[in-house]
Amino acid sequence: MTEAATRPKREASRKDHLPFEAKHVDDFEWETIRWPGETGKMLFHPRAERPTEPNAGILRLAPGGYHPEHYHGFAQVWYIMSGEFRIDGKMYGPGTMIFHPDPHFEGEFHTETGGDILIVQYPGPTTAERPIYDDRFNMKERRAVAEERIDR
Numbered sequence: 001m002t003e004a005a006t007r008p009k010r011e012a013s014r015k016d017h018l019p020f021e022a023k024h025v026d027d028f029e030w031e032t033i034r035w036p037g038e039t040g041k042m043l044f045h046p047r048a049e050r051p052t053e054p055n056a057g058i059l060r061l062a063p064g065g066y067h068p069e070h071y072h073g074f075a076q077v078w079y080i081m082s083g084e085f086r087i088d089g090k091m092y093g094p095g096t097m098i099f100h101p102d103p104h105f106e107g108e109f110h111t112e113t114g115g116d117i118l119i120v121q122y123p124g125p126t127t128a129e130r131p132i133y134d135d136r137f138n139m140k141e142r143r144a145v146a147e148e149r150i151d152r
Helices: none
Strands: 039-042 055-061 071-074 074-084 085-087 090-092 097-102 104-107 115-122
Touching: 055 074
Parallel strands: none
Antiparallel strands: 039 055, 055 115, 071 104, 074 097, 074 115, 085 090
């Protein structure tokens, strides 16, 4: 028996701590995302009652998916689960984790293979800017790239 298994259970040190939340990717529909070839399942995202909740979920990119260089004031982490992605001219594949501090730019991005990326976007520790969900992840119809704002 391990030491952890024999330790007595402790009471939480603070009664106002919230429990964890668990969501399964299969319980969500794919959403249209603003860049060509991208869909997503955002399992968590900011809402009026929880404005600091991160955008967290899976981006799925079809072969040929891309986005131009654009800018964000929030921070984010990506984990490439499948596929190969050319970001600012360099190839990245499965097992690669990418950290974008705040503020940051996302370099020009292309994929010939398509693939899935786990993303977590959260309020910037230095800018305090929050990730944006509405009109970026839950679009009814994608706008032309030339019409899309690159500053959010």
